[in-house]
Amino acid sequence: MTDSIEQLQFIEKKLDQLTEAVIKLSKDIHDIDTQNKEAIEAVKNEIVSQVSTNRLRLQRHVTTSSTETIQQTEALWQLYPQLDTPGPIMPPSGNFAMDPRTLLHLSSLIKETRPKVILELGGGASTIWMGYLTEAFGTKIITVDHLKEYRNITEGYVRRHNFNKRIECRLAPLENVAVSGHEFLWYSQSSFSDVTDIDILLIDGPPQATGESARYPAFPTLRESLSPQALVLLDDTHRKTEQEILERWSSEAPGYETRDRGVSRLAVLQKRRNEL
CATH class of the missing domain: 1.20.5 (Single alpha-helices involved in coiled-coils or other helix-helix interfaces)
Incomplete structure (x- = not known):
C-alpha cells in the first residue's frame, strides 16, 4: 500500500x-x-x-x-x-566625349573669339567640331593627348576630315610636375612649349583617373602663353573636382573671372575687362 x-x-x-x-x-x-x-x-x-x-x-x-x-x-x-561643308561621318559625342550641348556652347565661344590659336588638352570629337567651326578663321589647332592610342584615334579623325594642315595632334606623356607647391601628374610641357598667343585653351584632360585635381596645372602653367583676350575653357564642371579647380583658379588669379555658369558642362574663365 x-x-x-x-x-x-x-x-x-x-x-x-x-x-x-x-x-x-x-x-x-x-x-x-x-x-x-x-x-x-x-x-x-x-x-x-x-x-x-x-x-x-x-x-x-x-x-x-x-x-x-x-x-x-x-x-x-x-x-x-x-557645318558649312558637311564631310565624313562625325565622331560620336557624349560619354567621354563632349556632349552636344557643350559643343554648342563651344561653338558660340568660337564665334565670339574668332581664335587664331587653340590649344586643346585631351582631343577627340571636340577636335573635329572645332576644325569645322573655325574654317572661316583659319585657326591653328594643337591638340594634345597623353597616350599614343588616344592621339592616334584623334589623328585618324583629323585625316578623315582633311584637317591635316590646320590641326596638329601631339603626344605629351604624363610626368611629375610641381605647380603651386604641389606635385601633379601632368602633360610633358616640352610637347607644346612652342605654342604661344593662345586664344582658346580647352581643358578636357588628363582624365580624372590619372590623379587628384588632374587638370589643375593647366591654367597656372599656361597662363603666360595666353593672348590678352583668351578664354580658358574647363570641361566636366558638373563634377565636384572640376568645380573646386575652377574656384581655386579664380582665387589665385583675381584678375580673371568666370562666366556662363550653368550653360553647359563647360566653364569659362577670362580676364576681367579692366585688366585687358
Missing part, C-alpha cells in the same frame, strides 16, 4: 513538472510568434519605405533623363546646320 501511494505521488510530481513544461513551452511559442510578427511587420514597413523611395528616385531619374535627352537633341538641331 505504501509503495502504491509513493508511486502515485511520484507520478503526480512528474505530471506537475510536465504541466509546467507545457505551460512554459506554450508561453515561449507565443513569445516567438509575437516576435516573428513584429519582425515581419518591420521588414514589410522597410520594404514599403524602400519601394516608395526608389519610385521617387526613378521618377526623378526618368524626368531628368528625358529633360537631358530633349536638351541634347535641341543642341544637335542647332549644331549641325553650322
Whole structure:
C-alpha cells in the first residue's frame, strides 16, 4: 500500500513538472510568434519605405533623363546646320566625349573669339567640331593627348576630315610636375612649349583617373602663353573636382573671372575687362 501511494505521488510530481513544461513551452511559442510578427511587420514597413523611395528616385531619374535627352537633341538641331561643308561621318559625342550641348556652347565661344590659336588638352570629337567651326578663321589647332592610342584615334579623325594642315595632334606623356607647391601628374610641357598667343585653351584632360585635381596645372602653367583676350575653357564642371579647380583658379588669379555658369558642362574663365 505504501509503495502504491509513493508511486502515485511520484507520478503526480512528474505530471506537475510536465504541466509546467507545457505551460512554459506554450508561453515561449507565443513569445516567438509575437516576435516573428513584429519582425515581419518591420521588414514589410522597410520594404514599403524602400519601394516608395526608389519610385521617387526613378521618377526623378526618368524626368531628368528625358529633360537631358530633349536638351541634347535641341543642341544637335542647332549644331549641325553650322557645318558649312558637311564631310565624313562625325565622331560620336557624349560619354567621354563632349556632349552636344557643350559643343554648342563651344561653338558660340568660337564665334565670339574668332581664335587664331587653340590649344586643346585631351582631343577627340571636340577636335573635329572645332576644325569645322573655325574654317572661316583659319585657326591653328594643337591638340594634345597623353597616350599614343588616344592621339592616334584623334589623328585618324583629323585625316578623315582633311584637317591635316590646320590641326596638329601631339603626344605629351604624363610626368611629375610641381605647380603651386604641389606635385601633379601632368602633360610633358616640352610637347607644346612652342605654342604661344593662345586664344582658346580647352581643358578636357588628363582624365580624372590619372590623379587628384588632374587638370589643375593647366591654367597656372599656361597662363603666360595666353593672348590678352583668351578664354580658358574647363570641361566636366558638373563634377565636384572640376568645380573646386575652377574656384581655386579664380582665387589665385583675381584678375580673371568666370562666366556662363550653368550653360553647359563647360566653364569659362577670362580676364576681367579692366585688366585687358
